[in-house]
Amino acid sequence: MHHNLENSPNWGRWSRELELLVDWLLDNDAMSDGDALRRLAELIRHAPHPDLAEGVLALEPTVIEHLLAAGAAETLALRFISADSGFFVSRGAAGEYLVSVVLADRGETTAAGTSLARAVVCALAMALSRPAQPAATPLMAQATAGATLH
Numbered sequence: 001m002h003h004n005l006e007n008s009p010n011w012g013r014w015s016r017e018l019e020l021l022v023d024w025l026l027d028n029d030a031m032s033d034g035d036a037l038r039r040l041a042e043l044i045r046h047a048p049h050p051d052l053a054e055g056v057l058a059l060e061p062t063v064i065e066h067l068l069a070a071g072a073a074e075t076l077a078l079r080f081i082s083a084d085s086g087f088f089v090s091r092g093a094a095g096e097y098l099v100s101v102v103l104a105d106r107g108e109t110t111a112a113g114t115s116l117a118r119a120v121v122c123a124l125a126m127a128l129s130r131p132a133q134p135a136a137t138p139l140m141a142q143a144t145a146g147a148t149l150h
Helices: 009-027 033-045 061-069 073-079 116-129 139-144
Strands: 086-091 097-103 107-113
Touching: 009 033, 009 116, 033 061, 033 073, 033 116, 061 073, 073 116, 086 116, 097 116, 107 116
Parallel strands: none
Antiparallel strands: 086 097, 097 107
């Protein structure tokens, strides 16, 4: 469905911007969670075509600023994930977050971060920067196929 869209120069530039956001977050603690969330929101709102941001929500700047002002960066980060997408969050004893997101046609992407917001931004940006893939059977479905509950 996205094949022709992902061959356009606009998608290539957008994808590189998403990759740069991930690189910046992985290599630089100077970017605040709020700035990372604002940048992700801007990239989603300016996707070359709405289908390229399938699975995430384009949040309005007023919503973003309201949640950040309330100290709710974690809530904001999770609000980007649409109801038809999946996610899993884990936090280790050392305080690092691990987030997996499952977006339609993009499979599962996992990222780590020093905060929940950073991990979500990285996972979503990495997922969106990749071309769509043919649908595959989810890992959990493979693992439970044929299982009988008693």
